[in-house]
Amino acid sequence: MTEKALPFNLKELREIVRDFPTPFYIYDEEAIRRTARDFSAAFEWAPNGFRNYYAVKACPNPWILKILGEEGMGTDSSSIAELILSEAAGITGENAFFTSNNTPLQEYLKAKEIGAVINLDDITHIAYLEQIGLPKTLSFRYNPGPLKEGNDIIGKPEEAKYGLTREQMIEAYRIAKAKGVERFGIHTMVASNELNPDYFVETADLLLQLLADVTEQTGVTIDFINFGGGIGIPYRPEETAVDMARVSKGIKRRYTEYIVNGALKPPIINFECGRYVTGPHGYLVTEAIHEKHIYKEYIGVNASMADMMRPGMYGAYHHITVMGKENSPATETYDVVGSLCENNDKFAIDRKLPPIERGDLVVIHDTGAHGRSMGFNYNGKLRPAELLFQEDGTVREIRRRENLDDYFATLEYPGLS
Numbered sequence: 421m422t423e424k425a426l427p428f429n430l431k432e433l434r435e436i437v438r439d440f441p442t443p444f445y446i447y448d449e450e451a452i453r454r455t456a457r458d459f460s461a462a463f464e465w466a467p468n469g470f471r472n473y474y475a476v477k478a479c480p481n482p483w484i485l486k487i488l489g490e491e492g493m494g495t496d497s498s499s500i501a502e503l504i505l506s507e508a509a510g511i512t513g514e515n516a517f518f519t520s521n522n523t524p525l526q527e528y529l530k531a532k533e534i535g536a537v538i539n540l541d542d543i544t545h546i547a548y549l550e551q552i553g554l555p556k557t558l559s560f561r562y563n564p565g566p567l568k569e570g571n572d573i574i575g576k577p578e579e580a581k582y583g584l585t586r587e588q589m590i591e592a593y594r595i596a597k598a599k600g601v602e603r604f605g606i607h608t609m610v611a612s613n614e615l616n617p618d619y620f621v622e623t624a625d626l627l628l629q630l631l632a633d634v635t636e637q638t639g640v641t642i643d644f645i646n647f648g649g650g651i652g653i654p655y656r657p658e659e660t661a662v663d664m665a666r667v668s669k670g671i672k673r674r675y676t677e678y679i680v681n682g683a684l685k686p687p688i689i690n691f692e693c694g695r696y697v698t699g700p701h702g703y704l705v706t707e708a709i710h711e712k713h714i715y716k717e718y719i720g721v722n723a724s725m726a727d728m729m730r731p732g733m734y735g736a737y738h739h740i741t742v743m744g745k746e747n748s749p750a751t752e753t754y755d756v757v758g759s760l761c762e763n764n765d766k767f768a769i770d771r772k773l774p775p776i777e778r779g780d781l782v783v784i785h786d787t788g789a790h791g792r793s794m795g796f797n798y799n800g801k802l803r804p805a806e807l808l809f810q811e812d813g814t815v816r817e818i819r820r821r822e823n824l825d826d827y828f829a830t831l832e833y834p835g836l837s
Protein backbone atom coordinates (compact mmCIF):
# COMPACT_ATOMS: atom_id res chain seq x y z
CA MET A 421 0.00 0.00 0.00
CA THR A 422 1.13 3.52 -0.75
CA GLU A 423 -0.43 6.58 0.80
CA LYS A 424 -1.25 9.17 -1.87
CA ALA A 425 -0.32 12.23 0.18
CA LEU A 426 0.14 15.77 -1.10
CA PRO A 427 2.69 18.36 0.04
CA PHE A 428 -0.03 21.06 0.25
CA ASN A 429 -3.63 21.30 1.49
CA LEU A 430 -6.60 22.99 -0.18
CA LYS A 431 -5.95 26.38 1.40
CA GLU A 432 -2.29 26.39 0.38
CA LEU A 433 -3.10 25.25 -3.13
CA ARG A 434 -5.77 27.94 -3.50
CA GLU A 435 -3.09 30.50 -2.69
CA ILE A 436 -0.78 29.06 -5.34
CA VAL A 437 -3.61 29.04 -7.89
CA ARG A 438 -4.23 32.72 -7.18
CA ASP A 439 -0.75 33.50 -8.57
CA PHE A 440 -0.50 30.75 -11.17
CA PRO A 441 -3.59 29.79 -13.13
CA THR A 442 -4.35 26.10 -13.66
CA PRO A 443 -3.42 23.80 -15.24
CA PHE A 444 0.20 23.52 -14.09
CA TYR A 445 2.71 20.97 -12.94
CA ILE A 446 4.18 21.40 -9.48
CA TYR A 447 7.23 19.52 -8.18
CA ASP A 448 8.09 18.90 -4.54
CA GLU A 449 11.75 19.87 -4.09
CA GLU A 450 12.15 18.43 -0.60
CA ALA A 451 10.80 15.03 -1.63
CA ILE A 452 12.96 14.92 -4.78
CA ARG A 453 16.08 15.65 -2.73
CA ARG A 454 15.15 13.02 -0.16
CA THR A 455 14.63 10.36 -2.82
CA ALA A 456 17.94 11.23 -4.49
CA ARG A 457 19.80 10.94 -1.17
CA ASP A 458 18.14 7.69 -0.20
CA PHE A 459 18.96 6.19 -3.59
CA SER A 460 22.67 6.95 -3.18
CA ALA A 461 22.65 5.85 0.45
CA ALA A 462 21.30 2.43 -0.55
CA PHE A 463 24.50 1.82 -2.54
CA GLU A 464 26.97 3.24 -0.03
CA TRP A 465 28.73 -0.14 -0.02
CA ALA A 466 29.89 0.22 -3.64
CA PRO A 467 33.70 0.19 -3.34
CA ASN A 468 34.31 2.60 -6.20
CA GLY A 469 31.22 4.71 -5.83
CA PHE A 470 27.66 4.99 -7.09
CA ARG A 471 25.90 7.46 -9.34
CA ASN A 472 22.44 7.64 -10.82
CA TYR A 473 22.35 9.40 -14.17
CA TYR A 474 18.91 10.98 -14.11
CA ALA A 475 17.13 10.43 -17.44
CA VAL A 476 16.60 14.00 -18.65
CA LYS A 477 13.60 13.01 -20.78
CA ALA A 478 11.65 12.26 -17.61
CA CYS A 479 11.57 15.93 -16.60
CA PRO A 480 13.68 18.10 -18.89
CA ASN A 481 13.86 21.23 -16.77
CA PRO A 482 17.29 22.62 -15.81
CA TRP A 483 16.04 23.67 -12.36
CA ILE A 484 15.23 20.05 -11.58
CA LEU A 485 18.55 18.88 -13.06
CA LYS A 486 20.39 21.42 -10.95
CA ILE A 487 18.75 20.12 -7.77
CA LEU A 488 19.67 16.55 -8.71
CA GLY A 489 23.22 17.62 -9.52
CA GLU A 490 23.48 19.12 -6.03
CA GLU A 491 22.43 15.73 -4.67
CA GLY A 492 25.24 14.01 -6.56
CA MET A 493 23.33 12.76 -9.57
CA GLY A 494 24.44 12.98 -13.16
CA THR A 495 22.24 13.12 -16.24
CA ASP A 496 21.42 10.67 -18.99
CA SER A 497 20.60 12.31 -22.32
CA SER A 498 19.57 11.10 -25.73
CA SER A 499 19.32 14.25 -27.84
CA ILE A 500 21.10 17.54 -28.42
CA ALA A 501 18.47 19.48 -26.47
CA GLU A 502 18.87 17.18 -23.47
CA LEU A 503 22.66 17.51 -23.61
CA ILE A 504 22.34 21.30 -23.69
CA LEU A 505 19.98 21.24 -20.69
CA SER A 506 22.46 19.09 -18.79
CA GLU A 507 25.30 21.43 -19.70
CA ALA A 508 23.23 24.45 -18.62
CA ALA A 509 22.62 22.78 -15.26
CA GLY A 510 26.39 22.39 -14.89
CA ILE A 511 26.43 18.63 -15.47
CA THR A 512 29.15 17.69 -17.95
CA GLY A 513 32.09 15.31 -18.38
CA GLU A 514 31.69 11.90 -16.77
CA ASN A 515 28.70 13.24 -14.84
CA ALA A 516 26.84 13.17 -18.13
CA PHE A 517 25.89 9.95 -19.88
CA PHE A 518 24.62 9.71 -23.44
CA THR A 519 22.41 6.70 -24.09
CA SER A 520 20.70 7.05 -27.43
CA ASN A 521 19.76 4.84 -30.34
CA ASN A 522 19.66 5.33 -34.10
CA THR A 523 21.81 8.35 -33.28
CA PRO A 524 22.56 11.14 -35.79
CA LEU A 525 26.21 12.23 -35.96
CA GLN A 526 25.47 15.78 -34.70
CA GLU A 527 24.26 14.31 -31.44
CA TYR A 528 27.48 12.40 -30.94
CA LEU A 529 29.34 15.61 -31.69
CA LYS A 530 27.48 17.49 -28.96
CA ALA A 531 27.93 14.61 -26.52
CA LYS A 532 31.67 14.64 -27.21
CA GLU A 533 31.80 18.40 -26.88
CA ILE A 534 30.48 18.31 -23.30
CA GLY A 535 32.63 15.26 -22.50
CA ALA A 536 29.65 12.99 -21.85
CA VAL A 537 30.21 9.25 -21.65
CA ILE A 538 28.94 7.87 -24.94
CA ASN A 539 27.02 4.63 -24.65
CA LEU A 540 26.80 2.97 -28.07
CA ASP A 541 23.62 1.16 -29.06
CA ASP A 542 25.14 -0.80 -31.95
CA ILE A 543 28.45 -2.28 -33.06
CA THR A 544 28.33 -0.39 -36.38
CA HIS A 545 28.37 2.87 -34.44
CA ILE A 546 32.04 2.39 -33.58
CA ALA A 547 32.94 3.12 -37.20
CA TYR A 548 30.20 5.75 -37.42
CA LEU A 549 31.56 7.57 -34.38
CA GLU A 550 35.11 7.29 -35.74
CA GLN A 551 34.13 9.93 -38.31
CA ILE A 552 34.42 12.50 -35.53
CA GLY A 553 37.12 10.59 -33.64
CA LEU A 554 36.54 7.99 -30.95
CA PRO A 555 36.51 9.34 -27.40
CA LYS A 556 38.85 7.88 -24.76
CA THR A 557 35.86 6.45 -22.88
CA LEU A 558 33.14 4.27 -24.37
CA SER A 559 30.28 2.17 -23.13
CA PHE A 560 28.08 -0.40 -24.88
CA ARG A 561 24.45 -1.28 -24.36
CA TYR A 562 23.68 -4.96 -24.02
CA ASN A 563 20.45 -6.54 -25.27
CA PRO A 564 20.18 -9.95 -23.58
CA GLY A 565 17.56 -11.15 -26.08
CA PRO A 566 15.77 -14.33 -25.06
CA LEU A 567 17.91 -14.62 -21.90
CA LYS A 568 15.62 -12.11 -20.23
CA GLU A 569 11.87 -11.86 -19.95
CA GLY A 570 10.47 -8.50 -20.94
CA ASN A 571 7.98 -6.29 -19.21
CA ASP A 572 4.90 -4.50 -20.49
CA ILE A 573 6.21 -1.09 -21.51
CA ILE A 574 9.56 -1.99 -23.05
CA GLY A 575 8.52 -5.43 -24.39
CA LYS A 576 10.57 -8.57 -24.87
CA PRO A 577 14.30 -7.85 -25.23
CA GLU A 578 14.61 -9.94 -28.40
CA GLU A 579 11.94 -7.78 -30.00
CA ALA A 580 13.37 -4.51 -28.71
CA LYS A 581 15.43 -2.36 -31.07
CA TYR A 582 18.05 -1.54 -28.46
CA GLY A 583 21.55 -2.74 -27.79
CA LEU A 584 24.08 -5.31 -28.98
CA THR A 585 23.90 -9.09 -28.82
CA ARG A 586 26.23 -10.98 -26.50
CA GLU A 587 28.64 -11.90 -29.32
CA GLN A 588 28.65 -8.32 -30.58
CA MET A 589 29.42 -7.02 -27.09
CA ILE A 590 32.62 -9.08 -26.88
CA GLU A 591 33.60 -8.05 -30.39
CA ALA A 592 32.82 -4.38 -29.73
CA TYR A 593 35.18 -4.15 -26.74
CA ARG A 594 37.90 -5.91 -28.73
CA ILE A 595 37.57 -3.43 -31.63
CA ALA A 596 37.32 -0.36 -29.41
CA LYS A 597 40.39 -1.40 -27.44
CA ALA A 598 42.36 -1.94 -30.66
CA LYS A 599 41.32 1.54 -31.77
CA GLY A 600 42.75 3.14 -28.64
CA VAL A 601 39.75 3.51 -26.33
CA GLU A 602 41.09 3.45 -22.76
CA ARG A 603 38.14 3.46 -20.40
CA PHE A 604 35.06 1.29 -20.66
CA GLY A 605 31.56 0.99 -19.36
CA ILE A 606 28.87 -1.63 -19.78
CA HIS A 607 25.14 -0.96 -19.83
CA THR A 608 21.76 -2.56 -20.19
CA MET A 609 18.16 -1.52 -19.78
CA VAL A 610 15.44 -4.10 -20.21
CA ALA A 611 12.51 -2.87 -18.17
CA SER A 612 10.33 0.14 -17.72
CA ASN A 613 8.22 0.94 -14.67
CA GLU A 614 9.06 -2.43 -13.12
CA LEU A 615 8.08 -2.86 -9.47
CA ASN A 616 9.63 -6.25 -8.77
CA PRO A 617 12.97 -5.72 -6.97
CA ASP A 618 14.22 -9.16 -7.99
CA TYR A 619 13.94 -8.21 -11.65
CA PHE A 620 16.75 -5.67 -11.18
CA VAL A 621 18.88 -8.13 -9.27
CA GLU A 622 18.52 -10.69 -12.09
CA THR A 623 19.41 -8.03 -14.66
CA ALA A 624 22.47 -7.08 -12.61
CA ASP A 625 23.45 -10.74 -12.49
CA LEU A 626 23.30 -11.01 -16.30
CA LEU A 627 25.34 -7.87 -16.79
CA LEU A 628 27.96 -8.75 -14.18
CA GLN A 629 28.35 -12.15 -15.77
CA LEU A 630 28.86 -10.49 -19.15
CA LEU A 631 31.36 -8.04 -17.65
CA ALA A 632 33.41 -10.97 -16.37
CA ASP A 633 33.26 -12.68 -19.77
CA VAL A 634 34.25 -9.51 -21.63
CA THR A 635 37.26 -9.07 -19.38
CA GLU A 636 38.28 -12.68 -19.70
CA GLN A 637 37.93 -12.80 -23.46
CA THR A 638 39.27 -9.37 -24.41
CA GLY A 639 41.48 -8.26 -21.53
CA VAL A 640 39.45 -5.06 -21.25
CA THR A 641 38.91 -3.61 -17.77
CA ILE A 642 35.39 -2.27 -17.23
CA ASP A 643 35.34 0.85 -15.07
CA PHE A 644 31.62 1.33 -14.66
CA ILE A 645 28.53 -0.81 -14.85
CA ASN A 646 25.19 0.84 -15.64
CA PHE A 647 22.02 -1.06 -14.84
CA GLY A 648 19.83 1.42 -16.74
CA GLY A 649 16.56 2.97 -15.65
CA GLY A 650 13.14 1.47 -15.37
CA ILE A 651 12.63 1.22 -11.63
CA GLY A 652 8.90 1.61 -11.25
CA ILE A 653 6.76 3.64 -8.87
CA PRO A 654 3.49 2.67 -7.20
CA TYR A 655 0.99 4.58 -9.31
CA ARG A 656 -1.86 2.69 -7.65
CA PRO A 657 -2.46 3.05 -3.90
CA GLU A 658 -2.55 -0.75 -3.59
CA GLU A 659 0.97 -1.04 -5.06
CA THR A 660 4.16 -0.87 -3.03
CA ALA A 661 7.34 1.06 -3.81
CA VAL A 662 10.39 -0.94 -4.89
CA ASP A 663 12.34 -2.04 -1.84
CA MET A 664 15.66 -0.43 -2.73
CA ALA A 665 17.43 -2.04 0.22
CA ARG A 666 16.48 -5.42 -1.23
CA VAL A 667 17.67 -4.43 -4.72
CA SER A 668 20.94 -3.17 -3.27
CA LYS A 669 21.48 -6.24 -1.12
CA GLY A 670 20.82 -8.56 -4.06
CA ILE A 671 23.16 -6.65 -6.33
CA LYS A 672 25.83 -6.56 -3.62
CA ARG A 673 25.76 -10.35 -3.39
CA ARG A 674 26.27 -10.76 -7.15
CA TYR A 675 28.85 -7.97 -7.25
CA THR A 676 30.84 -9.75 -4.56
CA GLU A 677 30.54 -13.04 -6.43
CA TYR A 678 31.67 -11.77 -9.85
CA ILE A 679 33.90 -8.81 -9.03
CA VAL A 680 35.41 -9.35 -5.60
CA ASN A 681 35.76 -13.14 -5.80
CA GLY A 682 36.77 -12.87 -9.46
CA ALA A 683 39.51 -10.38 -8.52
CA LEU A 684 38.25 -7.85 -11.09
CA LYS A 685 38.62 -4.10 -10.75
CA PRO A 686 35.48 -2.93 -8.90
CA PRO A 687 33.39 -0.91 -11.34
CA ILE A 688 31.46 2.20 -10.34
CA ILE A 689 27.78 1.31 -10.04
CA ASN A 690 25.40 3.38 -12.14
CA PHE A 691 21.70 3.58 -12.81
CA GLU A 692 19.80 5.76 -15.25
CA CYS A 693 16.51 6.17 -13.42
CA GLY A 694 14.18 9.03 -14.11
CA ARG A 695 10.73 7.93 -12.98
CA TYR A 696 11.90 6.57 -9.62
CA VAL A 697 13.55 9.88 -8.72
CA THR A 698 10.94 12.49 -9.60
CA GLY A 699 7.81 10.56 -10.66
CA PRO A 700 5.99 10.52 -7.31
CA HIS A 701 6.96 14.11 -6.53
CA GLY A 702 5.14 15.92 -9.34
CA TYR A 703 1.45 16.80 -9.56
CA LEU A 704 -0.68 18.07 -12.41
CA VAL A 705 -3.10 20.57 -10.92
CA THR A 706 -6.30 21.07 -12.90
CA GLU A 707 -9.71 22.55 -12.30
CA ALA A 708 -13.10 20.96 -12.98
CA ILE A 709 -14.83 23.11 -15.59
CA HIS A 710 -17.75 20.90 -16.66
CA GLU A 711 -19.88 17.99 -15.56
CA LYS A 712 -21.80 16.01 -18.12
CA HIS A 713 -24.46 13.33 -17.63
CA ILE A 714 -25.13 11.11 -20.64
CA TYR A 715 -24.67 7.34 -20.76
CA LYS A 716 -21.87 7.84 -18.28
CA GLU A 717 -20.93 10.56 -15.82
CA TYR A 718 -18.15 12.87 -16.98
CA ILE A 719 -16.06 15.49 -15.25
CA GLY A 720 -14.24 17.81 -17.66
CA VAL A 721 -11.04 19.37 -16.37
CA ASN A 722 -9.02 22.19 -17.93
CA ALA A 723 -6.05 19.94 -18.84
CA SER A 724 -5.98 17.24 -21.46
CA MET A 725 -4.02 14.29 -22.75
CA ALA A 726 -1.84 16.87 -24.52
CA ASP A 727 -0.58 17.87 -21.07
CA MET A 728 -0.14 14.31 -19.76
CA MET A 729 -0.50 11.42 -22.13
CA ARG A 730 0.27 8.35 -20.01
CA PRO A 731 -3.38 7.37 -19.37
CA GLY A 732 -4.31 7.84 -23.03
CA MET A 733 -1.19 6.17 -24.39
CA TYR A 734 -0.67 3.28 -21.97
CA GLY A 735 -3.99 3.09 -20.18
CA ALA A 736 -1.90 4.03 -17.15
CA TYR A 737 -3.54 4.62 -13.78
CA HIS A 738 -2.89 7.99 -12.15
CA HIS A 739 -4.37 8.62 -8.75
CA ILE A 740 -6.67 11.63 -8.45
CA THR A 741 -7.36 13.78 -5.41
CA VAL A 742 -10.22 16.25 -5.30
CA MET A 743 -8.84 18.98 -3.07
CA GLY A 744 -10.74 19.52 0.14
CA LYS A 745 -12.64 16.25 -0.38
CA GLU A 746 -9.78 13.92 0.56
CA ASN A 747 -11.88 12.28 3.24
CA SER A 748 -15.27 12.44 1.55
CA PRO A 749 -16.77 9.09 0.55
CA ALA A 750 -16.18 8.14 -3.10
CA THR A 751 -19.86 7.85 -3.97
CA GLU A 752 -19.59 8.76 -7.68
CA THR A 753 -18.18 6.94 -10.72
CA TYR A 754 -16.65 9.34 -13.21
CA ASP A 755 -14.66 9.49 -16.40
CA VAL A 756 -12.34 12.45 -15.88
CA VAL A 757 -11.70 13.92 -19.31
CA GLY A 758 -9.87 16.63 -21.21
CA SER A 759 -11.01 18.60 -24.26
CA LEU A 760 -9.16 16.90 -27.13
CA CYS A 761 -11.20 15.57 -30.03
CA GLU A 762 -9.96 12.10 -29.12
CA ASN A 763 -11.95 9.68 -27.01
CA ASN A 764 -8.82 8.38 -25.27
CA ASP A 765 -8.37 11.85 -23.76
CA LYS A 766 -9.33 10.57 -20.33
CA PHE A 767 -7.31 10.91 -17.13
CA ALA A 768 -9.48 8.27 -15.48
CA ILE A 769 -12.21 5.86 -16.53
CA ASP A 770 -14.94 4.65 -14.15
CA ARG A 771 -13.07 6.16 -11.22
CA LYS A 772 -14.74 6.20 -7.81
CA LEU A 773 -14.49 9.75 -6.52
CA PRO A 774 -16.37 12.08 -4.21
CA PRO A 775 -18.95 14.35 -5.91
CA ILE A 776 -17.06 16.95 -7.95
CA GLU A 777 -18.37 20.43 -8.58
CA ARG A 778 -17.25 23.03 -11.07
CA GLY A 779 -14.32 24.96 -9.68
CA ASP A 780 -12.97 22.06 -7.64
CA LEU A 781 -9.21 21.60 -7.88
CA VAL A 782 -8.52 18.15 -9.24
CA VAL A 783 -4.95 16.96 -8.70
CA ILE A 784 -3.41 14.17 -10.78
CA HIS A 785 -0.65 12.35 -8.92
CA ASP A 786 2.69 10.86 -9.92
CA THR A 787 3.30 13.15 -12.85
CA GLY A 788 6.85 14.23 -11.93
CA ALA A 789 8.35 12.02 -14.66
CA HIS A 790 7.21 11.35 -18.21
CA GLY A 791 4.47 13.89 -17.54
CA ARG A 792 4.83 17.30 -19.13
CA SER A 793 7.79 16.05 -21.14
CA MET A 794 5.57 13.69 -23.16
CA GLY A 795 3.09 16.48 -23.88
CA PHE A 796 2.23 17.84 -27.27
CA ASN A 797 0.26 20.56 -29.03
CA TYR A 798 -2.48 18.60 -30.79
CA ASN A 799 -5.73 20.51 -31.27
CA GLY A 800 -3.76 23.71 -30.67
CA LYS A 801 -3.49 23.01 -26.95
CA LEU A 802 -0.93 25.17 -25.19
CA ARG A 803 1.40 23.43 -22.81
CA PRO A 804 1.25 24.11 -19.07
CA ALA A 805 3.65 25.85 -16.71
CA GLU A 806 5.97 24.08 -14.27
CA LEU A 807 6.27 25.23 -10.68
CA LEU A 808 8.71 24.24 -7.99
CA PHE A 809 7.32 23.85 -4.47
CA GLN A 810 10.56 24.81 -2.73
CA GLU A 811 11.93 23.51 0.53
CA ASP A 812 11.03 26.75 2.32
CA GLY A 813 7.40 26.41 1.22
CA THR A 814 7.54 29.15 -1.41
CA VAL A 815 6.71 28.53 -5.04
CA ARG A 816 8.95 29.36 -8.00
CA GLU A 817 7.77 29.28 -11.58
CA ILE A 818 10.45 27.26 -13.39
CA ARG A 819 8.75 27.29 -16.78
CA ARG A 820 5.96 29.61 -17.88
CA ARG A 821 2.93 28.29 -19.67
CA GLU A 822 2.87 28.51 -23.45
CA ASN A 823 0.98 31.31 -25.14
CA LEU A 824 -0.42 31.63 -28.65
CA ASP A 825 2.72 33.39 -29.86
CA ASP A 826 4.72 30.29 -28.90
CA TYR A 827 2.28 28.11 -30.78
CA PHE A 828 2.47 30.23 -33.93
CA ALA A 829 6.22 30.94 -33.69
CA THR A 830 7.23 28.49 -36.41
CA LEU A 831 4.64 29.68 -38.92
CA GLU A 832 5.54 32.14 -41.64
CA TYR A 833 2.14 33.67 -42.25
CA PRO A 834 0.95 37.28 -42.25
CA GLY A 835 -0.77 38.24 -39.04
CA LEU A 836 0.26 35.14 -37.14
CA SER A 837 3.93 35.69 -36.39
Ligand SMILES: *Cc1c(COP(=O)(O)O)cnc(C)c1O
Nearest residue numbers: 475519649650651692693694695
Ligand atom coordinates in the same frame (compact mmCIF):
# COMPACT_ATOMS: atom_id res chain seq x y z
C1 LIG B 1 13.72 6.18 -20.64
C2 LIG B 1 15.07 5.72 -20.31
C3 LIG B 1 15.54 5.79 -19.01
C4 LIG B 1 14.71 6.23 -17.85
O1 LIG B 1 13.61 5.43 -17.65
P1 LIG B 1 12.78 5.58 -16.28
O2 LIG B 1 11.60 4.68 -16.50
O3 LIG B 1 12.38 7.00 -16.17
O4 LIG B 1 13.66 5.15 -15.19
C5 LIG B 1 16.85 5.42 -18.78
N1 LIG B 1 17.65 4.99 -19.77
C6 LIG B 1 17.22 4.91 -21.04
C7 LIG B 1 18.15 4.43 -22.08
C8 LIG B 1 15.92 5.26 -21.36
O5 LIG B 1 15.49 5.16 -22.62
